[in-house]
Amino acid sequence: SAVISQKPSRDICQRGTSLTIQCQVDSQVTMMFWYRQQPGQSLTLIATANQGSEATYESGFVIDKFPISRPNLTFSTLTVSNMSPEDSSIYLCSVGQGVQETQYFGPGTRLLVL
Amino acid sequence: AQTVTQSQPEMSVQEAETVTLSCTYDTSESDYYLFWYKQPPSRQMILVIRQEAYKQQNATENRFSVNFQKAAKSFSLKISDSQLGDAAMYFCAYRSPRGGTASKLTFGTGTRLQVTL
Numbered sequence: 001s002a003v004i005s006q007k008p009s010r011d012i013c014q015r016g017t018s019l020t021i022q023c024q025v026d027s028q029v030t031m032m033f034w035y036r037q038q039p040g041q042s043l044t045l046i047a048t049a050n051q052g053s054e055a056t057y058e059s060g061f062v063i064d065k066f067p068i069s070r071p072n073l074t075f076s077t078l079t080v081s082n083m084s085p086e087d088s089s090i091y092l093c094s095v096g097q098g099v100q101e102t103q104y105f106g107p108g109t110r111l112l113v114l
Numbered sequence: 115a116q117t118v119t120q121s122q123p124e125m126s127v128q129e130a131e132t133v134t135l136s137c138t139y140d141t142s143e144s145d146y147y148l149f150w151y152k153q154p155p156s157r158q159m160i161l162v163i164r165q166e167a168y169k170q171q172n173a174t175e176n177r178f179s180v181n182f183q184k185a186a187k188s189f190s191l192k193i194s195d196s197q198l199g200d201a202a203m204y205f206c207a208y209r210s211p212r213g214g215t216a217s218k219l220t221f222g223t224g225t226r227l228q229v230t231l
Contacts, residue, residue, distance in 0.1 A: 031217060043159075044221075100209075103219055
C-alpha cells in the first residue's frame with residue numbers, strides 16, 4: 001500500500017486564522033480524499049481531489065472554507081480557513097490504490113482551535 | 115444514499131477470546147465493497163479487511179474474518195484470539211463500485227473495542 005504522510009501532525013490555532021495541511025504520497029494516485037473526524041465521531045468526507053481539476057465538495061462543505069489544491073499526482077493540500085472552535089477535529093487524507101482502489105489513510109492532523 | 119450502522123458503541127473482550135462486531139448497511143446497489151478499518155489511539159486508520167459484494171466467500175485475514183450476509187445487508191467482523199493490540203475503534207465502511215467521486219467511503223459510527231487481561 002501507499003505510504004502517506006501529513007504535515008503538520010497537530011497544531012493549536014487561534015480563532016480567525018487559517019491552517020494549511022499537506023498530504024504527500026510516495027506513488028502517483030488519481031484520487032485523493034479529505035475527511036474530517038470531529039471529537040468522538042466518525043469520519044465525514046469533505047471533498048475529493050482529482051489532479052488537474054477542481055475538487056468536488058460534499059454537502060455542507062464549501063470551497064471558501066476548505067480550499068483544496070492538487071498540483072500533481074502525489075500531493076494535495078487542504079486549508080481550513082477563518083477557523084472557529086467548531087473546526088477542532090482530526091483531518092485525514094486518503095488515496096485509492098490497488099485492488100478495487102482500496103483507500104489507505106494518512107496519519108491525520110489533529111487541529112485544536114482556541 | 116447509502117448508510118452504514120454500527121449498533122454497538124462499545125464492546126469488551128478478554129484476551130485470547132473471540133468477539134464479533136456488528137455492521138448493517140443500506141444500499142440500492144447490487145455490487146459494492148465493504149471494509150473494516152481499525153483506529154487505535156494513535157488515530158492512524160488501518161485497513162483490517164475488505165469484502166467484495168459479488169463474492170459469496172467470506173473474507174479472512176489471519177485472526178480477522180467477516181460474516182457477510184448480502185440479503186440481510188449485514189457485515190460483521192469476528193476477531194479470534196483477541197490480543198491487547200486489538201484495542202481500538204473499529205469502523206465499518208461502504209464504497210460504491212462506481213469510480214471517481216462516487217468511490218468515497220461511507221462510515222458507520224464506530225465500535226470501541228476494549229481488550230482485558
